[in-house]
Amino acid sequence: MSLTDLLSILPQTLLQGLLLGFVYAMVALGYTMVYGVLGLINFAHSEIFMIGAVAGLEVFRYLGKSGNPFVILLLAFVVAAVVSGIVAMLIERLAYRPLRRRGGKNVLVPLITAIGVSFLLQDLVRAIEALWHNEFNMQYPSYDSFNYDIFSAIGSPLGLILARTGLIVIVVSIVMLLALNYLVNRTKLGKAIRAVAQDMSTAGLMGINADTIISRTFLIGGALAGIAGVLFGLIYTNITPYSGFQPGIKAFTAAVLGGIGNIPGAVVGGLVLGELETLGGTYLGFLTRGNFGSEYAQVLAFLILILILLFRPQGLFGQNVSEKV
Amino acid sequence: MKEAQANIVVPVLAVLVSLWALVAPFSALANFLLLVALGLTAYLKPSQMVRALTLAGLAVVFTVLIRESTDDKWAFYGLVGTLLSAMLLRIPAALKILIGIAILFISIPLAGFGNSLFLELGVQVAIFSALALGLNVVVGQAGLLDLGFAAFFAIGAYSWAIFGSGQANNFIAGHHFPLNPWLFFLFLPIAVVAAAFTGVLIGLPALRLRGDYLAIVTLGLGEVVRVLANNLDHPINLTNGPQGITPVGRPPVGWLINLLNGLGVDKLYGKPLDESIAYQLFFYLLALVIIAIVIMVNVRLSGSRFGRAWVAIREDEIAAKAMGIPLLPTKLLAFATGASFSGIMGAIYGAKQSFVDPTSFTLNQSIFILAMVILGGMGNIGGAVVGAAAVTLLNLDILKNFSDQLNTWRQTGFTLLGYNFANLPSQLEPAKYERFVFGLILILMMIFRPEGLIPEQRHKVEMEEARLETKEEGA
Numbered sequence: 001m002s003l004t005d006l007l008s009i010l011p012q013t014l015l016q017g018l019l020l021g022f023v024y025a026m027v028a029l030g031y032t033m034v035y036g037v038l039g040l041i042n043f044a045h046s047e048i049f050m051i052g053a054v055a056g057l058e059v060f061r062y063l064g065k066s067g068n069p070f071v072i073l074l075l076a077f078v079v080a081a082v083v084s085g086i087v088a089m090l091i092e093r094l095a096y097r098p099l100r101r102r103g104g105k106n107v108l109v110p111l112i113t114a115i116g117v118s119f120l121l122q123d124l125v126r127a128i129e130a131l132w133h134n135e136f137n138m139q140y141p142s143y144d145s146f147n148y149d150i151f152s153a154i155g156s157p158l159g160l161i162l163a164r165t166g167l168i169v170i171v172v173s174i175v176m177l178l179a180l181n182y183l184v185n186r187t188k189l190g191k192a193i194r195a196v197a198q199d200m201s202t203a204g205l206m207g208i209n210a211d212t213i214i215s216r217t218f219l220i221g222g223a224l225a226g227i228a229g230v231l232f233g234l235i236y237t238n239i240t241p242y243s244g245f246q247p248g249i250k251a252f253t254a255a256v257l258g259g260i261g262n263i264p265g266a267v268v269g270g271l272v273l274g275e276l277e278t279l280g281g282t283y284l285g286f287l288t289r290g291n292f293g294s295e296y297a298q299v300l301a302f303l304i305l306i307l308i309l310l311f312r313p314q315g316l317f318g319q320n321v322s323e324k325v
Numbered sequence: 326m327k328e329a330q331a332n333i334v335v336p337v338l339a340v341l342v343s344l345w346a347l348v349a350p351f352s353a354l355a356n357f358l359l360l361v362a363l364g365l366t367a368y369l370k371p372s373q374m375v376r377a378l379t380l381a382g383l384a385v386v387f388t389v390l391i392r393e394s395t396d397d398k399w400a401f402y403g404l405v406g407t408l409l410s411a412m413l414l415r416i417p418a419a420l421k422i423l424i425g426i427a428i429l430f431i432s433i434p435l436a437g438f439g440n441s442l443f444l445e446l447g448v449q450v451a452i453f454s455a456l457a458l459g460l461n462v463v464v465g466q467a468g469l470l471d472l473g474f475a476a477f478f479a480i481g482a483y484s485w486a487i488f489g490s491g492q493a494n495n496f497i498a499g500h501h502f503p504l505n506p507w508l509f510f511l512f513l514p515i516a517v518v519a520a521a522f523t524g525v526l527i528g529l530p531a532l533r534l535r536g537d538y539l540a541i542v543t544l545g546l547g548e549v550v551r552v553l554a555n556n557l558d559h560p561i562n563l564t565n566g567p568q569g570i571t572p573v574g575r576p577p578v579g580w581l582i583n584l585l586n587g588l589g590v591d592k593l594y595g596k597p598l599d600e601s602i603a604y605q606l607f608f609y610l611l612a613l614v615i616i617a618i619v620i621m622v623n624v625r626l627s628g629s630r631f632g633r634a635w636v637a638i639r640e641d642e643i644a645a646k647a648m649g650i651p652l653l654p655t656k657l658l659a660f661a662t663g664a665s666f667s668g669i670m671g672a673i674y675g676a677k678q679s680f681v682d683p684t685s686f687t688l689n690q691s692i693f694i695l696a697m698v699i700l701g702g703m704g705n706i707g708g709a710v711v712g713a714a715a716v717t718l719l720n721l722d723i724l725k726n727f728s729d730q731l732n733t734w735r736q737t738g739f740t741l742l743g744y745n746f747a748n749l750p751s752q753l754e755p756a757k758y759e760r761f762v763f764g765l766i767l768i769l770m771m772i773f774r775p776e777g778l779i780p781e782q783r784h785k786v787e788m789e790e791a792r793l794e795t796k797e798e799g800a
Contacts, residue, residue, distance in 0.1 A: 095768055099771065099772065102791065106775075107536045107537055108464075108468065108470050108540075109775050110771075111470065111536075111537055112470070112695070112771055113768055113771040113772070115472070115692065115695075115764075115767060116765070116767025116768035116771065117764065118764070119760040119764030120760070122760050123758045123759075123761035130750050130752035130753045134751065134752050135752055249544070249545070256538075291559065291560040292556075295552070295555075296556065299548070299552050302545030303549075305542065305545055306530055309534055310534075313534070313535075
């Protein structure tokens, strides 16, 4: 490929990166919110995301052939958000809360539990799908009205192609991010979440029930991840019980990149990471003369993560907190 | 139960059940009761001598049973259980060594001659015990959560696989490879050094980070190693990519066959020893030697200045620093020690399988090893070995048997409680659900017994203190 060819596909690559970035941003918010209130890397969040994708798919499986696909998609969003939110809440209630009750300073205990939950959920979903449909490799359906290029009628600038699903991804993500922003900054619940994140015991003295707020935080983060799961399914179509892991780890990287615990930071981190990954996938082969191709794009996220943690562990927007004795 | 009562109950029970099992060698119930007797020997508190003699007796009974019926899994689990009980419980030292040697060098090879699966399981348990001991240094003793531990196993495996096969001809001119298979023994220390070096290399950036970040970064670096192994078939063909490297050379075992045939072991085997059983036996014995060395190094290290420094860092990093412990070098040493245990077993694993490919070094494998350490008890050497034995047998044998049983039921249309197993979907393969099992082990252990089955003394005290504190707060 020549340089001009590569430049001509640049706008399209950036657009694809943007779509991916929005999905990462929505998942990253869950990581960052839970880290904010509990100081825990919720490893199982990537599975909550996957469960959202699977729940949305089940809606398509049962209603797919009847009625307007856009109505069904709306329903899929709702079901995915509800299912993922409830699963996230249940995880907190059953696995993390008993640990909190017992106390103890060891940070490894909740983290190992989270890893356990993540592994357990992957195979649980696989078992459920195997029992239910006798298969666990799933395909999102494809509709002509979804794949319709919105630029085709008006003539596209820069040769861009954007399917309606792409537009849906952008619109839904922006709406959800604005809604979250409102929730966290303008409502009483949001204020309580921020208070618990700042200081759990003092928030308790102010009459805030920390357990309830933590539970709600998981619900909100889970619902966002569920919707992100459906969006991911729309872009990539192929879903397995194990497809949460890679996007999950990248979304976590995005959260760290933006400064973990920082909500706008997670969004920016997600967008940056989505762009970097897509650009890497397209141009890595060219830049290294074919020696290291797009298969290394997934390693990129880890390398970025390591570099940030080494040189700016508080992330792009986070504040530097020194450890107190 | 008082010691005097236990002194009577335990041996009498063991003798009665043994007699029944020997009279009816194929009775699953009798075999199961034998395991119960073994459990009671460990759980009740008879005097040291009674316990030791009961264990010795049980070992003999299990050996006889396994010789009588060669696919008696219960008897094999009993042997492993007896071995671990003898090693971990307080019994006279001379008897401890005697029982250990008898089971490891007589009973298990005897079982293996009847059914080579048992030797295979023995090798696997030994390999994973070394991995668990390695991770135990890092996670249990130094308190550094490493989620990419399989990477070091990979380094060890590939270091021999590349040079012990024709693979190295791809990037080193002149047809020097595969190397003489005897050089395998030289590559064992090389694998140790290579893995330890990689440990330092990975540790240098990663170990500056806080606990939970360290976990994610090591997970990432573990993935990087796997992706490299998967893709370094170009521009230079270093690892042969996803196809893996095969055949990997193994040292000749003609001498072992001649030696054992000369000693009359072939009579126990029923025919002259062939190469495949000789290799099984060879790798089993080699793994035992390495495990012995690893345990010795581990015991000596954990009592040394470094071992105590690791514990200090685990308990309170800032306090440890204030006491003058150099954080990074001490942590790096823990990383390198753990990695070297893993590296040497990697080389053995590669030679044993004669095949190395990236699928053996996934995140799954790392979590698998972590589950062993957590189950056994973080920081405890005996615990790591028990955890490794339990999780390996569970994963390689029990789950697979369960899967086979389900398949049989599915084919024969067996009905249980009104459910016909012929309707069971074919995609439901319990043997493939190891993630579910590891996940469940991790969660349940963390919630109900975070100090592990066999807790380290210090952990035990801590957990008790934490419990008392919460009780006081509650009151």
